[in-house]
Each structure stands twice: as structure tokens, then as C-alpha cells.
Amino acid sequence: MMKLIGLFDSPYVRRVAVSMRLQGFAFEHVALSVFRHQDEMRKINPLVKVPMLVLDNGEKLIESSFILDYLDGEAAADKRLIPASGAERRKIQQHCAIALIATEKAVQVYYDTNLRPAEFSYAPWVARCTEQMHDAFAMLEALPVSGLLSGAPITQADITTAVALRFARHVHPAEFPAGRYPRLDQLSSWCEALPAFLETPLE
Ligand SMILES: N[C@@H](CCC(=O)N[C@@H](CS)C(=O)NCC(=O)O)C(=O)O
Structure with a gap:
């Protein structure tokens, strides 16, 4: 299952989590703080910036807009949150x-x-x-x-x-x-x- 790293008090993490739920993508939420769990976070996420989405193949995506673009690409056409073109x-x-x-x-x-x-x-x-x-x-x-x-x-x-x-x-x-x-x-x-x-x- 995909893992979403970061707390929902981050608006960037929250918009990815809300989008994933609306699009029907299951994910495990890894509730680590960039401030309170810096050392643990750094081991998974060396830049200590959230959100990070870890894909099933282990690939790690950062930057919420790029993560959302990836998810839109994987979603069914009627579940896209930004149209593909135009x-x-x-x-x-x-x-x-x-x-x-x-x-x-x-x-x-x-x-x-x-x-x-x-x-x-x-x-x-x-x-x-x-x-x-x-x-x-x-x-x-x-x-x-x-x-x-x-x-x-x-x-x-x-x-x-x-x-x-x-x-x-x-x-x-x-x-x-x-x-x-x-x-x-x-x-x-x-x-x-x-x-x-x-x-x-x-x-
Ligand atoms: N442009 C980034 C911004 C991410 C961002 O700044 N996240 C904050 C949490 S709200 C963070 O990681 N802060 C820790 C830091 O800047 O060191 C995105 O959209 O993913």
C-alpha cells in the first residue's frame, strides 16, 4: 500500500490526503512531524519536507503538486481533479x-x-x-x-x-x-x- 508521510496540520499533506480519499486511493498514513520527529523522518525522507508519497515499488515522490499530478495520471478519467489538458x-x-x-x-x-x-x-x-x-x-x-x-x-x-x-x-x-x-x-x-x-x- 502507498504510504503518505506527514501530518495533516500541513496543508500540503492534507490536500494530498483529501485528494487520495476522493479518488479512492488507499494509503497508510505515516504520522511523523517534520519538527518533533526530525531524526526518524530524515531516515525515510532526507530533505525533511512533507508530504512524501512512497509508492508500492518503493519510489519516493515529493512536492505536493507533483504527487497530485502523479495521482491524477493513475486515477480513472472521471476521478481526475485537474483535467489532463486544455x-x-x-x-x-x-x-x-x-x-x-x-x-x-x-x-x-x-x-x-x-x-x-x-x-x-x-x-x-x-x-x-x-x-x-x-x-x-x-x-x-x-x-x-x-x-x-x-x-x-x-x-x-x-x-x-x-x-x-x-x-x-x-x-x-x-x-x-x-x-x-x-x-x-x-x-x-x-x-x-x-x-x-x-x-x-x-x-
Ligand atoms: N511546495 C511544497 C511545500 C511543502 C512544505 O513546505 N511542507 C512543510 C510543512 S507545511 C514542511 O515540510 N516544512 C518543514 C520545513 O520547511 O523544513 C509542497 O507543496 O509539497
């Missing part, structure tokens, strides 16, 4: 790219304000990243309605956006009062109620 593929990829920037900026602010001693946190950098995070969420909020919200089947853009918001709200609750991003809130509540999300709790 304008719709580019649209969903770019939508994911914005959600990944929102995620990355939320992670950077979290690292800067939680992993460093307070005296080493650099306020202008935190402010810049916080602004970029909100710029990305505002851009997602303003995109034309598509995917799950439009009644169409769920896409990787829906998953990555919902996972991004859930993570960012968890680590920066004051930044995400209800109603700041109403459409994203709706997408989030629909997604988080799906079994694939419920079975992949962030905490």
Missing part, C-alpha cells in the same frame, strides 16, 4: 497556484511568529506576508464561480482553496472573522463536511 487545466492550475500562495504566506507568517524567538521576528516581513496572504484570498474570493460552488464536481482548486483557508484560519484566527471571505467560507463549509475532509482532520 484551457480548463490551465484555469484550475492557476486557481491552485493562487491558493498555494495564500498557503505559503500563511505558513511563512506562522513560522516567523511561532518558530522564532519573539525578538527575532521581523515585523515588516510578517506584515508583507500577511498582506500577500490576504491578497491571494481576496483574489480567490473574486474569481468567477466554478467547481463545487457552481454545482460541478469538486476540483483540485476547490480542495486546495478549502485546505488553505482552514489552515490559515487555524493558525491566524484573528485574520479570518466570519464574513471576510463569504464565498470561500461557503466553499470551506461544503468541503469540510465531505467524508474525505472529515476523515482528514487538521488537528
Whole structure:
């Protein structure tokens, strides 16, 4: 069975796990932390970055977008989360790219304000990243309605956006009062109620 390494408090790991559940791929979850289990992690995963997907033949894949691309290639055509080609593929990829920037900026602010001693946190950098995070969420909020919200089947853009918001709200609750991003809130509540999300709790 494939092994997925990393905790679901990582939005990158969580989006892979949710996608695998939606696509019907069985996996063993190896719940190692990049911080608390560094030595054990390094033995399997020398760069200590998650997610890592270990295939049945022992091949090890890193970088969530490449892992998801591999899974899409293995899935039945109607289980793909990003189309194989064409304008719709580019649209969903770019939508994911914005959600990944929102995620990355939320992670950077979290690292800067939680992993460093307070005296080493650099306020202008935190402010810049916080602004970029909100710029990305505002851009997602303003995109034309598509995917799950439009009644169409769920896409990787829906998953990555919902996972991004859930993570960012968890680590920066004051930044995400209800109603700041109403459409994203709706997408989030629909997604988080799906079994694939419920079975992949962030905490
Ligand atoms: N672009 C990577 C980002 C992965 C990533 O940064 N994961 C974090 C956990 S949220 C991690 O491994 N952090 C440990 C570190 O950066 O040393 C992906 O999409 O897989």
C-alpha cells in the first residue's frame, strides 16, 4: 500500500490526503512531524519536507503538486481533479497556484511568529506576508464561480482553496472573522463536511 508521510496540520499533506480519499486511493498514513520527529523522518525522507508519497515499488515522490499530478495520471478519467489538458487545466492550475500562495504566506507568517524567538521576528516581513496572504484570498474570493460552488464536481482548486483557508484560519484566527471571505467560507463549509475532509482532520 502507498504510504503518505506527514501530518495533516500541513496543508500540503492534507490536500494530498483529501485528494487520495476522493479518488479512492488507499494509503497508510505515516504520522511523523517534520519538527518533533526530525531524526526518524530524515531516515525515510532526507530533505525533511512533507508530504512524501512512497509508492508500492518503493519510489519516493515529493512536492505536493507533483504527487497530485502523479495521482491524477493513475486515477480513472472521471476521478481526475485537474483535467489532463486544455484551457480548463490551465484555469484550475492557476486557481491552485493562487491558493498555494495564500498557503505559503500563511505558513511563512506562522513560522516567523511561532518558530522564532519573539525578538527575532521581523515585523515588516510578517506584515508583507500577511498582506500577500490576504491578497491571494481576496483574489480567490473574486474569481468567477466554478467547481463545487457552481454545482460541478469538486476540483483540485476547490480542495486546495478549502485546505488553505482552514489552515490559515487555524493558525491566524484573528485574520479570518466570519464574513471576510463569504464565498470561500461557503466553499470551506461544503468541503469540510465531505467524508474525505472529515476523515482528514487538521488537528
Ligand atoms: N511546495 C511544497 C511545500 C511543502 C512544505 O513546505 N511542507 C512543510 C510543512 S507545511 C514542511 O515540510 N516544512 C518543514 C520545513 O520547511 O523544513 C509542497 O507543496 O509539497
